[in-house]
Amino acid sequence: MEKKYGSFDSWEIVNDSIIIKTTDLSLFKHNGSGIPKQSKWFWNVDKILPENKIPLTLIFNRKKYGAYIEVDKTKFQRARLFWYSDLGSIFRKTYPFYGRENSSYPLMRFRKLNSNIYEISLIDMVYDTDFIVNFESQKEGKIIKSQSIRYERDPHLRSQAIKIHGLSCMACGFNFFETYGELGKGFIHVHHINPLSSSKEHFVNPEIDLTVLCPNCHSMVHRNKNHILTVEELRMLIKK
Ligand SMILES: [Zn+2]
């Protein structure tokens, strides 16, 4: 099947390893969701026969859970993804207000680790841009650096960066929801890699030019005023 990216129903295929579902009440209630036919290639189910179940492993908060995809026997061959009630009840506990009027639902991000193992994270799109410290503003190269801050704060780029890179620090792995619970939902800093090169192009690709860091790691990559560290360089410095 032809690989297609983009939005289909309430799903967005971001790239070869990331797919995002905009959740709703039904997903929380029924422990799963239909998956659009355009995404069958992503889940490697374009060749499965109706009524066959393809087992999957889902990883949530570092624990493994069972799940499966099945295709119905109608001529539409609709595919659906289900997880078992152990994971379902964890999701419901994580979002206890689901089902209430005007309650907002998180995005569910699936990161493919291999063809049948996916890591799930729940993403609340909370814009904490006021909390982003002006690391760069007082230093040399003001224009370039304030441009970089602008990219880190741009709500659209920010949400794209979080969809692609998730909510765990790319340097140390810290996740605010895992540590702070409800209060930490949706919190992370977005960092603009290589502000010099991309300021020339005036185009920021959130997949390549942006990454996500916890405030500690974000401060550390900017600490040396003459050299913004790469995420890899910082990772090498972190003492285990
Ligand atoms: Zn970190």
Ligand SMILES: [Zn+2]
């Ligand atoms: Zn930064």
